[in-house]
Amino acid sequence: MIDKLIEKIQKTGAPIVVGLDPMLKFIPDHILKQAFVEKGETLEGAAEAVWQFNKAIIDQIADLIPAVKPQIAMYEQFGVPGLSVFQKTVAYCKEKGLIVIGDIKRGDIGSTSAAYATAHLGKVKVGNSLCTAFDEDFVTVNPYLGSDGVQPFIDVCKEEQKGIFILVKTSNPSSGEFQDRLIKSGVTAGATGAQAGGIFFEDKPLYEAVGEKVAEWSAQCMGANGYSSIGAVVGATYPEQGRILRKVMPHSFILVPGYGAQGGTGKDLIHFFDENRLGAIVNSSRGIIAAYQNENYAKFGPEHFADASRQAVVDMIADIDQAFAGVGR
Amino acid sequence: MIDKLIEKIQKTGAPIVVGLDPMLKFIPDHILKQAFVEKGETLEGAAEAVWQFNKAIIDQIADLIPAVKPQIAMYEQFGVPGLSVFQKTVAYCKEKGLIVIGDIKRGDIGSTSAAYATAHLGKVKVGNSLCTAFDEDFVTVNPYLGSDGVQPFIDVCKEEQKGIFILVKTSNPSSGEFQDRLIKSGVTAGATGAQAGGIFFEDKPLYEAVGEKVAEWSAQCMGANGYSSIGAVVGATYPEQGRILRKVMPHSFILVPGYGAQGGTGKDLIHFFDENRLGAIVNSSRGIIAAYQNENYAKFGPEHFADASRQAVVDMIADIDQAFAGVGR
Numbered sequence: 001m002i003d004k005l006i007e008k009i010q011k012t013g014a015p016i017v018v019g020l021d022p023m024l025k026f027i028p029d030h031i032l033k034q035a036f037v038e039k040g041e042t043l044e045g046a047a048e049a050v051w052q053f054n055k056a057i058i059d060q061i062a063d064l065i066p067a068v069k070p071q072i073a074m075y076e077q078f079g080v081p082g083l084s085v086f087q088k089t090v091a092y093c094k095e096k097g098l099i100v101i102g103d104i105k106r107g108d109i110g111s112t113s114a115a116y117a118t119a120h121l122g123k124v125k126v127g128n129s130l131c132t133a134f135d136e137d138f139v140t141v142n143p144y145l146g147s148d149g150v151q152p153f154i155d156v157c158k159e160e161q162k163g164i165f166i167l168v169k170t171s172n173p174s175s176g177e178f179q180d181r182l183i184k185s186g187v188t189a190g191a192t193g194a195q196a197g198g199i200f201f202e203d204k205p206l207y208e209a210v211g212e213k214v215a216e217w218s219a220q221c222m223g224a225n226g227y228s229s230i231g232a233v234v235g236a237t238y239p240e241q242g243r244i245l246r247k248v249m250p251h252s253f254i255l256v257p258g259y260g261a262q263g264g265t266g267k268d269l270i271h272f273f274d275e276n277r278l279g280a281i282v283n284s285s286r287g288i289i290a291a292y293q294n295e296n297y298a299k300f301g302p303e304h305f306a307d308a309s310r311q312a313v314v315d316m317i318a319d320i321d322q323a324f325a326g327v328g329r
Numbered sequence: 330m331i332d333k334l335i336e337k338i339q340k341t342g343a344p345i346v347v348g349l350d351p352m353l354k355f356i357p358d359h360i361l362k363q364a365f366v367e368k369g370e371t372l373e374g375a376a377e378a379v380w381q382f383n384k385a386i387i388d389q390i391a392d393l394i395p396a397v398k399p400q401i402a403m404y405e406q407f408g409v410p411g412l413s414v415f416q417k418t419v420a421y422c423k424e425k426g427l428i429v430i431g432d433i434k435r436g437d438i439g440s441t442s443a444a445y446a447t448a449h450l451g452k453v454k455v456g457n458s459l460c461t462a463f464d465e466d467f468v469t470v471n472p473y474l475g476s477d478g479v480q481p482f483i484d485v486c487k488e489e490q491k492g493i494f495i496l497v498k499t500s501n502p503s504s505g506e507f508q509d510r511l512i513k514s515g516v517t518a519g520a521t522g523a524q525a526g527g528i529f530f531e532d533k534p535l536y537e538a539v540g541e542k543v544a545e546w547s548a549q550c551m552g553a554n555g556y557s558s559i560g561a562v563v564g565a566t567y568p569e570q571g572r573i574l575r576k577v578m579p580h581s582f583i584l585v586p587g588y589g590a591q592g593g594t595g596k597d598l599i600h601f602f603d604e605n606r607l608g609a610i611v612n613s614s615r616g617i618i619a620a621y622q623n624e625n626y627a628k629f630g631p632e633h634f635a636d637a638s639r640q641a642v643v644d645m646i647a648d649i650d651q652a653f654a655g656v657g658r
Contacts, residue, residue: 021441024455032456041456073437073444077453079462080413087409105437107471108402109501109586112350115402124406126353127361127370133408142436144473145499146506170474172438177475178539183510184532203513206535210507257438 001137001163002223002231002253005099006278008066014317015277017101017255018061018309019285020089021071022050026290028302031056047081050074053305054089057289058096060306064313067099067137069255069283087134100136101255105167107142107149114152121164122156138163140233140255143210150217154230157221163229166214168245169207171235171258179207207241211248218252227253227279234272236264236282243271246279254280260287260316266323277329282320288312330466330492331552331560331582334428335607337395343646344606346430346584347390347638348614349418350400351379355619357631360385376410379403382634383418386618387425389635393642396428396466398584398612416463429465430584434496436471436478443481450482450491467492469562469584472539479546483559486550492558495543497574498536500564500587508536536570540577547581556582556608563601565593565611572600575608583609589616589645595652606658611649617641 009015024032027049035049058068070093075086093100106116120139123130141153141164153164169179182203211232218228228251234242236258246254254272258264259282272280291297291312292305300308338344353361356378364378387397399422404415422429435445449468452459470482470493482493498508511532540561547557557580563571565587575583583601587593588611601609620626620641621634629637 023440023444036456041458043453043455043460043462046453046455046460071437071441071444073435073441073448076448077444077462078455079448079460080409080416082448082462083412084409105435105471106402108400108434109499111352112400112402115352115400115406119402119405119408119411124372124375126372126375126407127365129370131372131375131408133372133406133411142434142471142473144471144496144507145501146503146508148501148503149499167473170438170478172474172477174475174477177542178473178535179475181512181535181538183512183535206507206510206512209510213506 001157001161002221002227002229003225005066005163005253005281006223006225006227008099009278009281012064012066014065015273015281015320016065016313016316017067017069017281017283018065018288018313019069019071019103019257019283020054020057020289021074021285022053022289023074024049026286026293027053028292028305030302043079043081046078047085050078050082051085051088054085055092056306057309058093058098060310061288061313062093062096062098064310064317065098067101067281068093069101069103071103071285090134090136094137099138101138101140101165102134102136104139105142106139107145109145110148110152113145113149117153117156121153121162122160138165140165140167142167143213147213154217154220157229163221163231165231165233165253165255166210166217168210168214168232169234169238169241171237171264175235175238180205183209208244208248211245214252215249218249222251225278227251231255233257236268239268239271246272246274255283256280257283260284266319267326269320270323270327275329277324284316288316330486330490331550331556331558332554334395334492334582334610335552335554335556337428338607338610341393341395343394344602344610344649345394345642345645346396346398346610346612347394347617347642348398348400348432348586348612349383349386349618350403350614351382351618352403353378355615355622356382357621357634359631372408372410375407376414379407379411380414380417383414384421385635386638387422387427389639390617390642391422391425391427393639393646394427396430396610397422398430398432400432400614419463419465423466428467430467430469430494431463431465433468434471435468436474438474439477439481442474442478446482446485451485451489467494469494469496471496472542476542483546483549486558492550492560494560494562494582494584495539495546497539497543497561498563498567498570500566500593504564504567508539509534512538537573537577540574543581544578547578551580556580560584562586565597568597568600575601575603584612585609586612589613595648596655598649599652599656604658606653613645617645
């Protein structure tokens with residue numbers, strides 16, 4: 001799956017992914033009104049509005065980008081009708097030739113992780129039939145439970161030619177609370193670190209230890225282009241950590257959230273990439289899908305919200321291009 | 330919500346929760362066959378079988394126990410029809426007077442965690458209506474993203490009188506990979522720990538640092554009985570860690586998975602409780618719902634699988650009682 005993603009990135013010249021995270025406040029009134037007329041001010045009505053909103057945006061931007069990343073929480077809040085639209089959105093994007101990264105951040109003990117992996121990347125056996133549930137191309141995975149929580153996802157990636165991005169250093173302000181805690185990586189003599197009775201402790205943050213595990217796991221799913229289908233999530237808001245983790249996980253693509261609304265800029269992103277402009281894919285969500293609400297794109301108006309989204313994609317690609325140009329790539 | 334849980338535990342004399350984690354291999358053939366005749370070997374057929382299986386078991390055990398814990402992954406693997414049965418199961422259990430702990434292990438950045446909290450514990454605003462999506466009483470939460478990923482759940486708990494259990498030390502074999510890593514808690518003079526140039530480093534495992542945060546968070550939702558609606562998950566398979574964490578989080582109820590099939594026994598559980606037999610609730614999933622497949626309950630046969638489940642609940646309560654008796658409680 002990583003080879004397919006790289007091919008699409010090279011074809012579009014856009015190492016970006018658009019986050020389809022539709023909150024109702026992003027959806028123009030005329031769409032909400034129509035959906036509520038048809039289905040009421042209900043979960044079904046909300047789900048219908050989300051679907052119409054997504055569809056219009058996807059139609060306008062699909063040719064510019066390699067991938068989308070629907071955030072399942074935004075659908076889950078509308079219950080079963082919402083998850084039905086999540087599934088429809090995944091299928092529609094795949095029909096349009098887009099790669100779909102399900103932002104689900106699941107992770108559990110072995111047998112339960114296996115069920116999540118089946119739900120989102122694999123096939124479930126029902127009697128003698130094999131059925132698919134949500135069928136994304138990639139999903140995001142939470143590593144807190146360790147290897148036996150992650151391996152079932154990797155197993156399904158191998159079987160089904162799919163991929164995952166494992167949370168390493170997330171983009172949010174309090175990500176450091178646990179992820180930055182310095183851990184003892186064992187006692188080594190002569191290494192740098194705090195001296196303790198003539199023996200040296202080498203300390204490193206937890207995210208780096210998680211990154212090292214990702215590097216290990218990535219060996220199980222190597223593609224043809226030097227990258228693995230086992231990638232990582234590292235927030236654009238932490239460029240210095242991105243620089244370190246790019247080296248710790250040389251074969252892992254990095255999914256980079258936090259660009260735009262969360263504060264990351266084009267120049268923050270450079271360190272996440274390799275010298276061939278590969279190795280990372282940058283997400284923007286509300287900066288694209290709610291572009292018409294931003295003063296830079298206000299001229300489009302709510303009626304033409306999807307055109308505003310298209311322009312915002314064009315501008316994001318240019319911003320990243322400019323950042324590359326600044327370092328001569 | 331914690332007061333309601335404590336009241337139900339005291340009324341039933343059973344500090345246990347039954348995990349409704351229905352894999353198809355647990356479901357007797359006659360139920361599968363009937364569901365497939367009606368709805369085909371499809372996601373709908375699988376979901377129907379799960380629903381009939383759950384309903385029969387709930388009917389047989391509801392009077393014995395305070396709470397159930399459906400594991401959403403087992404429903405999610407059957408896609409939208411599966412999640413529809415998750416929702417029906419939650420509603421049915423609540424009708425029967427059971428407290429429902431949604432084992433969802435969600436956790437994300439702030440705005441996304443807020444959407445998950447809304448989906449599972451709160452109400453979502455659609456136009457001028459307030460709608461509920463899944464509406465569990467408690468959910469499990471993954472802490473890897475730190476405070477801003479957890480706080481939105483706590484906020485909804487306060488508004489809606491609900492509760493959460495935060496993953497601290499999980500029951501699976503590789504939980505130690507990150508959760509047991511020793512972290513530096515800062516430099517303190519004169520404390521116990523490894524000596525470093527005359528200054529002492531006090532090291533502790535990550536799970537203890539997470540437990541300390543849970544203790545902090547728990548202050549926001551204290552009930553009338555000395556316990557908070559902000560609890561923790563600590564696996565029965567790690568009794569020594571349970572003993573430590575019981576002290577680190579004196580006001581947090583501990584949800585204890587890993588009893589039975591995963592290897593935890595009655596006597597492993599004692600340290601998770603306080604001296605009043607409170608402070609913990611022990612989960613068993615396949616040990617109860619698939620009891621008829623265990624040789625101890627084989628006499629019931631697949632036709633009477635729900636009676637086997639009832640007997641397994643009775644035996645589990647007796648096992649825990651015996652463990653308490655062994656330490657004179």
